[in-house]
Amino acid sequence: MMIGENGFISMVGAVLCILVVWCGWNVLEWIWWRPKKLERVLKEQGIKITPYNLLIGDLKESHRQSKEARSKPMDLSHDIVSSVLPFHFQTIQKYGKKSAFWFGTIPKLYIMDPDLIRDILSNKFGHFGLIKGNPLSRFFVRGVISYEGEKWAIHRKIINSAFHMEKLKRMLSAFYTSSNEMVSKWEKLVTLEGSCELDVWPELKNLTGDIISRAAFGSSYEEGKWIFKLLDEQAELFVQSFQTAFIPGFSLLPIKRNKRIKEIHKEINDLLMDIINQRKKAMKDGEANNDDLLGLLLESNQNEIQGNKNKKNVGMTMEDVIEECKLLYFGGHETTSVLLVWTMIVLSMHPKWQVRARDEVLQIFGMNKPTFEGLSHLKIVTMILYEVLRLYPPALFLNRCTYKNIKLGELSLPPGIHLMLPIVLIHHDRELWGEDAQEFKPERFAEGISKATKNQVSFFPFSWGPKVCIGQNFAMTEAKMVLALILQQFAFKLSPSYSHAPTNVLTLHPQYGAQIILHKL
Numbered sequence: 126m127m128i129g130e131n132g133f134i135s136m137v138g139a140v141l142c143i144l145v146v147w148c149g150w151n152v153l154e155w156i157w158w159r160p161k162k163l164e165r166v167l168k169e170q171g172i173k174i175t176p177y178n179l180l181i182g183d184l185k186e187s188h189r190q191s192k193e194a195r196s197k198p199m200d201l202s203h204d205i206v207s208s209v210l211p212f213h214f215q216t217i218q219k220y221g222k223k224s225a226f227w228f229g230t231i232p233k234l235y236i237m238d239p240d241l242i243r244d245i246l247s248n249k250f251g252h253f254g255l256i257k258g259n260p261l262s263r264f265f266v267r268g269v270i271s272y273e274g275e276k277w278a279i280h281r282k283i284i285n286s287a288f289h290m291e292k293l294k295r296m297l298s299a300f301y302t303s304s305n306e307m308v309s310k311w312e313k314l315v316t317l318e319g320s321c322e323l324d325v326w327p328e329l330k331n332l333t334g335d336i337i338s339r340a341a342f343g344s345s346y347e348e349g350k351w352i353f354k355l356l357d358e359q360a361e362l363f364v365q366s367f368q369t370a371f372i373p374g375f376s377l378l379p380i381k382r383n384k385r386i387k388e389i390h391k392e393i394n395d396l397l398m399d400i401i402n403q404r405k406k407a408m409k410d411g412e413a414n415n416d417d418l419l420g421l422l423l424e425s426n427q428n429e430i431q432g433n434k435n436k437k438n439v440g441m442t443m444e445d446v447i448e449e450c451k452l453l454y455f456g457g458h459e460t461t462s463v464l465l466v467w468t469m470i471v472l473s474m475h476p477k478w479q480v481r482a483r484d485e486v487l488q489i490f491g492m493n494k495p496t497f498e499g500l501s502h503l504k505i506v507t508m509i510l511y512e513v514l515r516l517y518p519p520a521l522f523l524n525r526c527t528y529k530n531i532k533l534g535e536l537s538l539p540p541g542i543h544l545m546l547p548i549v550l551i552h553h554d555r556e557l558w559g560e561d562a563q564e565f566k567p568e569r570f571a572e573g574i575s576k577a578t579k580n581q582v583s584f585f586p587f588s589w590g591p592k593v594c595i596g597q598n599f600a601m602t603e604a605k606m607v608l609a610l611i612l613q614q615f616a617f618k619l620s621p622s623y624s625h626a627p628t629n630v631l632t633l634h635p636q637y638g639a640q641i642i643l644h645k646l
């Protein structure tokens with residue numbers, strides 16, 4: 126049977142109508158019905174939630190408050206939460222700890238109870254997953270931190286072996302060489318009067334970059350220098366992209382920011398590929414030491430090639446190796462420089478603790494090169510580092526989401542709820558830490574973390590459970606080495622030009638730098 130021209134037009138019209146209705150239905154489901162349904166489920170269980178603004182939720186308000194907080198420095202105190210995460214601080218003040226806000230169209234529940242944090246992070250039944258919200262994240266940092274299930278287990282096992290104690294011991298000379306270079310440079314800057322003013326923030330970023338390059342990749346900072354610059358820029362762009370991450374397809378738009386993110390991704394991959402190729406050549410010529418992280422990753426890549434021949438998944442592909450390198454470059458340098466910079470700032474604010482830390486360092490090492498055993502005996506320094514990690518945690522919060530209907534304490538949560546574990550708010554919570562929660566009191570940790578937290582998961586700067594930070598011993602040993610060398614040579618205090626402005630740029634940066642006056646001892 127033939128369809129006439131009119132019949133054909135009506136058929137196309139009908140298909141188009143169905144398509145428009147279908148699209149409209151899905152859009153309504155996405156921006157209205159689903160959010161409202163989830164809101165009802167939460168409210169029925171006594172969870173308070175901010176009013177829903179169509180599509181954008183609380184993103185605009187949260188952005189506005191962060192911008193306002195960033196526009197001025199704060200008082201010189203450790204009570205930083207209202208400046209660092211102003212929107213979350215205000216929301217919890219207003220709605221209580223059992224509350225939620227809108228990340229675009231998705232409700233995000235605050236988790237402030239240490240028992241619930243333990244349940245989520247131990248993730249015994251695999252019900253809590255990572256959030257895969259921002260499509261641009263594939264251009265930033267992936268690797269083991271972004272994987273789950275079998276892929277995560279394989280990568281975690283391979284990378285873990287590079288961070289065993291005996292491997293760390295061998296990395297100590299890299300820690301020392303880089304730190305000593307920085308301290309020697311500082312000594313040259315000191316004037317005849319015996320002092321100098323220095324913004325230590327870029328210095329410490331360079332240092333931790335240098336250390337991760339030497340210790341994990343065997344190459345010097347000079348070769349990796351550009352990678353750190355690019356990763357820093359990528360982090361800034363990535364934070365900005367959160368504002369629009371909830372709009373499907375936004376990351377594909379050819380706007381300036383998206384283009385730059387993709388450009389940087391390519392540049393970093395090319396730079397890493399160069400480092401990898403140099404290493405592969407050295408391995409072939411029998412000149413490379415395979416003990417460091419890159420060596421281990423490449424070895425596992427060889428296993429993958431072998432394994433593929435036998436149809437078994439045993440290692441990492443070359444793309445995997447590049448992603449893990451990027452993660453370790455970023456994770457290994459950014460977070461530790463943040464810990465070091467706040468430690469220097471805080472010790473400048475608390476000269477008595479600075480003196481106590483120096484006394485301990487001089488008692489254990491004198492003016493000699495710190496040893497691995499000696500560093501593990503630094504009790505006061507460890508207490509100070511923990512208290513700095515409590516007050517100024519480099520990672521401010523962790524995100525997870527529900528995969529299926531689950532019970533969490535008394536709550537029954539449907540799939541698709543985002544969970545926010547606000548590390549910095551929990552670390553500053555008076556109910557958990559006492560009325561002096563905002564004060565710098567390293568003595569809290571005199572008998573270790575479990576005593577200080579009464580065995581609760583209320584201190585988790587390195588996360589907790591199976592996905593706990595792989596590099597925590599690396600970071601703590603590195604921080605102790607750097608501090609020991611600085612304390613041996615200098616006394617330091619804040620410069621009058623220092624402005625206290627902790628700010629969230631993926632990690633907790635000092636917004637205007639860390640201007641410190643160094644006095645040669």
Ligand code: HEM
Pocket residue numbers: 269270271281284337452453456457458460461464518519520523524585586587588591592593594595596597599600
């Ligand atoms: C003060 C320094 C550091 C802090 C505060 C820190 C914090 C964290 C946190 C909070 C996580 C968990 C993220 C999540 O669960 O979503 C994490 C994971 C991770 N960190 Fe660190 N980190 C530090 C240093 C390092 C260093 C030095 C390295 C490597 C050289 C490193 C490598 C990793 C890796 C590979 C993971 C992923 C683990 C997994 O998902 O199984 N970190 N870190």
